[in-house]
Amino acid sequence: MRGCVRNEAGTGTDRVKETGRRLSGGGAPAAPRPRLSEKRTAVGPLERDAIRDWFDRYIRTFTDGGGPDAGPMVLKRDHSLRVCEEIVGIGESLNLDGPQIRFAETIALLHDIGRFEQYAVHRTFADRKSVNHAELGARILDRQNVLAQLDPGTAAEVRRAVACHNMAFLPEDLDSLGRMFCLMLRDADKLDIWKVVTDYYGRTEGPADTTIELDLPDTPGVSEAVVRDLMEKRIVRSDHIRNLNDFKLLQVGWVYDIHFTVTAERLRERGFLEKIRAVLPESPTVEAVFRAVADHLNASHNGPEGWLQG
Ligand SMILES: [Fe+2]
Numbered sequence: 426m427r428g429c430v431r432n433e434a435g436t437g438t439d440r441v442k443e444t445g446r447r448l449s450g451g452g453a454p455a456a457p458r459p460r461l462s463e464k465r466t467a468v469g470p471l472e473r474d475a476i477r478d479w480f481d482r483y484i485r486t487f488t489d490g491g492g493p494d495a496g497p498m499v500l501k502r503d504h505s506l507r508v509c510e511e512i513v514g515i516g517e518s519l520n521l522d523g524p525q526i527r528f529a530e531t532i533a534l535l536h537d538i539g540r541f542e543q544y545a546v547h548r549t550f551a552d553r554k555s556v557n558h559a560e561l562g563a564r565i566l567d568r569q570n571v572l573a574q575l576d577p578g579t580a581a582e583v584r585r586a587v588a589c590h591n592m593a594f595l596p597e598d599l600d601s602l603g604r605m606f607c608l609m610l611r612d613a614d615k616l617d618i619w620k621v622v623t624d625y626y627g628r629t630e631g632p633a634d635t636t637i638e639l640d641l642p643d644t645p646g647v648s649e650a651v652v653r654d655l656m657e658k659r660i661v662r663s664d665h666i667r668n669l670n671d672f673k674l675l676q677v678g679w680v681y682d683i684h685f686t687v688t689a690e691r692l693r694e695r696g697f698l699e700k701i702r703a704v705l706p707e708s709p710t711v712e713a714v715f716r717a718v719a720d721h722l723n724a725s726h727n728g729p730e731g732w733l734q735g
Pocket residue numbers: 504508536537614
C-alpha cells in the first residue's frame with residue numbers, strides 16, 4: 426500500500442498509520458479547534474491509494490517519452506509529493522486523526538493537478554499569461570471523475586480546497602473546517618516553494634530557469650510598492666511585481682500569511698529567509714524589510730493547539 430508520501434522518505438504511509446493509531450486512541454485536545462465532521466473530511470487508506478494511483482497514471486501521460494516538457498512536469502510532480510509530506514507534518518502538529526490526515530494528503534497531492542495541462546497547452550506556469558491553474562485543476566478532477574469514490578461531502582471539500590489554494594484571500598463563505606484545511610494546504614505549499622526557490626537561488630551555475638522566475642527581468646533595485654506592502658505587514662500584491670528582486674520579496678512576504686506554529690518553526694530551521702536575503706541587493710530598504718519581517722515572526726507566538734497568533 427502506498428501513501429502519497431514517497432516511500433524513499435521512509436516515513437510516509439507508516440507514519441500516517443501510526444498517527445491514526447496514536448491519535449485516535451489518545452484523548453483529543455479541547456476546543457478551539459474547529460469541530461471536525463468525520464464525514465466531510467475523512468479519506469480512507471484505500472481511497473487515498475486509489476487517488477494516488479490515478480495521480481501517477483495521469484502524470485505519466487505528460488512525462489512518458491521524455492521530451493522538453495518532461496523536466497517542468499517532473500518538478501511539479503515532485504513538488505506535489507513534498508507538499509504531501511509538509512501537510513502531514515502540519516496535521517500531526519494539530520493532532521488530527523488518520524482519516525483527516527489522509528484528507529489533508531489528498532488535497533496536497535491534487536492541489537497543483539492543473540499545472541500539467543497548463544504547461545502542456547501554454548508552456549508556462551504563469552497564470553496571468555495562461556489560465557488559473559487552481560480552477561483548471563478542479564475542472565480536471567470533474568472531467569476525470571477522480572473524486573467519485575469519496576463521500577460526496579468529502580469530494581466537494583477536496584474540490585473546493587484545490588480551487589481555492591491560490592486565491593489571495595479565501596472565500597468568506599468557507600466554514601471553519603474548510604478554512605483550516607485550506608490554510609494547512611497553503612502553509613504546506615509555501616514551505617515547499619521556499620525550498621524550491623532557495624535551492625535554485627543557491628545554485629551558482631547553470632542557465633536561468635524561466636519556469637521558476639516566471640519570465641521576470643533580472644534588473645537592479647526593488648519596487649517601492651512591494652516594499653510598502655511588506656512594511657505595512659501584508660502580502661505583496663502580484664501586480665506590484667516588476668522584476669526578479671520583487672518576486673523574491675514577494676516570497677519573503679509570505680511570512681504574513683502563515684498560520685501554524687510548525688510552519689514558522691520549519692521556516693526558521695531551514696533558514697529560508699536568510700537564503701533569500703543573501704540573493705537580494707544590500708540596501709537600507711531591504712534591511713528594513715527584513716527587520717519588519719523578523720519582528721513579525723518574533724511577535725507571532727504559539728496560539729492554541731498549533732495555530733500562530735499575533
Ligand atoms: Fe503548489
